[in-house]
Each structure stands twice: as C-alpha cells, then as structure tokens.
Amino acid sequence: xxxxxxxxxxxxxxxxxxxxxxxxxxxxxxxxxxxxxxxxxxxxxxxxxxxxxxxxxxxxxxxxxxxxxxxxxxxxxxxxxxxxxxxxxxxxxxxxxxxxxxxxxxxxxxxx
Amino acid sequence: xxxxxxxxxxxxxxxxxxxxxxxxxxxxxxxxxxxxxxxxxxxxxxxxxxxxxxxxxxxxxxxxxxxxxxxxxxxxxxxxxxxxxxxxxxxxxxxxxxxxxxxxxxxxxxxx
Numbered sequence: 001x002x003x004x005x006x007x008x009x010x011x012x013x014x015x016x017x018x019x020x021x022x023x024x025x026x027x028x029x030x031x032x033x034x035x036x037x038x039x040x041x042x043x044x045x046x047x048x049x050x051x052x053x054x055x056x057x058x059x060x061x062x063x064x065x066x067x068x069x070x071x072x073x074x075x076x077x078x079x080x081x082x083x084x085x086x087x088x089x090x091x092x093x094x095x096x097x098x099x100x101x102x103x104x105x106x107x108x109x110x111x112x
Numbered sequence: 113x114x115x116x117x118x119x120x121x122x123x124x125x126x127x128x129x130x131x132x133x134x135x136x137x138x139x140x141x142x143x144x145x146x147x148x149x150x151x152x153x154x155x156x157x158x159x160x161x162x163x164x165x166x167x168x169x170x171x172x173x174x175x176x177x178x179x180x181x182x183x184x185x186x187x188x189x190x191x192x193x194x195x196x197x198x199x200x201x202x203x204x205x206x207x208x209x210x211x212x213x214x215x216x217x218x219x220x221x222x223x224x
Contacts, residue, residue, distance in 0.1 A: 009152065032211055043116075043202055043215035044155075051211055090154060097162060098143045098206050099170070100213055104154040 002027045002095040006103035014111050019063075019078040021106050023091035026072060032094040033074045035065055038105075039087045047089070050074065061085070086110045115139070116216035118203055124222045131190040133219050135203030142208040144186035146170075146178065149200040149218070161186055193223045 007022040025031055032051050036044040048059025055067040061084075065076045074091060088107050092100040119134035135144065143162050147155040147170075157170030159178040167178050175197060179187045186205075190197055200220050204213040 034212055036215075041121075041218070041220070043217045044204075045215070046212045049212055094211065097160070097168070098210075098213075099145075099157060099160065100155075102155040104152060 002031075002093045002101040004091050004093050004101055004103035006089075006091050006106050008106055009104065010107045010109070012109040012111060013081045015083055016080050019076070019081045019085065019108065021076040021089050021091075021108065023065075023074045023076065023103060024072055025074060025091070025093045027093050027095070029095070031067075033065075033067060034092040034094070034100065035059065035063070035074075035076050036090045036092065037061075037087050038090065044090065047076070081108075081110045083110050083112065116203055116205055116214050118201075118216040118219050120219050121217060122220050122222075124224065125190075125193050126224055127194060129190075129193050129223075131193050131221065131223075133188040133190075133201055133203075133221070135186045135188070135205075135216055136184050137186075137203075137205040137214070138184065139205065139207070139214070140183065141205035141210075141214075142183070143206045144180065145204040145206075145213065146176075146186065146188045147202045147204065148172070149202055155202065158188065193221075195223050197221065198223045 035047040050067045091103040116137045145160040146158040161180040177189045203216040206213045
C-alpha cells in the first residue's frame with residue numbers, strides 16, 4: 001500500500017525567499033513520485049516527476065525535488081519565490097494499476 | 113498536448129436528482145480516473161477504468177457509479193445526489209505505458 005504525508009497544510013514565504021514543501025511517502029514497491037500544482041479553480045498540473053535514475057529532478061517554473069530513499073522523502077524546493085507561485089501543491093505516489101495516492105496538499109502563500 | 117475536458121465547470125443540483133459528469137480525453141489513453149477534492153482531504157479516488165467497459169472501485173465509491181462505453185469518454189453518475197456530495201470533481205487520464213496523470217479543469221458541484 002502507498003501513502004503520502006505532506007508536512008504543513010499552509011506555508012507562507014516572502015517573495016524572493018526559498019520555498020520548501022515537504023513530502024514523505026511509504027510504498028510497497030519502488031516508488032514513482034510526483035508533484036502537482038493547482039491554481040484556484042483549475043485542475044492539477046504536473047510540476048515534476050521521479051521515476052528512475054537521477055534523484056534530483058527538475059521541473060517547470062524553477063522547481064526541483066530530490067528523491068531520498070533512506071529518508072522516504074521527496075521535498076519540493078525553489079530558490080526564490082515569485083508571487084505567481086501562490087497555489088496549492090500536491091505530492092503523489094503511484095501504486096498498482098496506475099493509481100495515484102495523493103497527500104492532503106500544502107497551500108503556498110507568497111507575501112510581497 | 114494532452115487535453116482532458118469536463119462537461120461543466122460549475123453545476124448546481126437538487127437533492128435526489130440524478131447527476132451526470134462527463135469527461136473526455138483526446139490522447140487515446142487506456143486509463144481514466146474520477147476523484148473528488150475536498151478542503152483538507154486532498155484528492156480521493158472514486159472510480160477508475162483501465163479499458164472500455166472495465167471499471168474498478170477506488171477508495172470512496174459509495175453513492176457513485178461510472179460508465180465507459182467509448183475509450184475517450186468516462187462518465188461519473190450520482191444516482192441520487194445528496195448534500196454530502198457537494199465537492200470538486202476531477203477527471204484524469206494516463207496511457208498504459210505512461211507515468212503521470214493528466215487532469216481536466218474540474219467540475220464544482222453544489223447539491224442543495
């Protein structure tokens with residue numbers, strides 16, 4: 001079985017500051033991991049994914065995440081926050097039958 | 113680009129009505145999914161389908177049914193809508209060899 005824990009339902013940063021959104025997972029099989037972003041009243045958009053290979057994964061909009069097997073973590077970072085990054089972010093792990101298990105989401109607020 | 117469309121962005125229905133939510137994808141994907149999204153709960157899988165006329169229950173199937181008569185179309189049916197089904201409903205699809213899921217824009221359903 002798979003599960004995802006996102007630490008912090010709400011994260012607030014200043015514009016230009018580091019963004020760090022935390023995700024820990026459990027998986028009974030080698031994990032495929034994803035970060036999605038959701039802007040208000042929209043669907044989910046893929047930010048980045050880890051399948052195999054390089055553990056540091058780069059995505060869109062300057063985000064990246066590092067897969068750490070020993071820590072069962074897949075934290076999302078961005079060096080410098082922009083106002084346009086304000087959104088809700090979801091971490092997910094893929095299980096059998098292509099199903100995704102999502103975390104409960106982290107709402108990112110960016111202050112001017 | 114993959115496109116997943118949903119028939120309505122906003123829908124208001126009365127208790128007891130039969131409700132149909134339609135989802136269409138244009139990338140010949142085998143797998144399609146219906147989720148509901150509620151604040152603080154993240155996305156929860158209602159049903160998914162891995163082929164035409166094939167379906168499997170997700171984590172919260174009670175009160176819902178689905179139909180997949182054509183590969184590109186996956187319908188979610190609320191047989192008798194209740195107020196606790198007021199939610200955002202998201203459809204997604206993925207190919208048989210793919211990793212990430214592609215999401216539609218969502219339908220915000222209100223049952224009064």
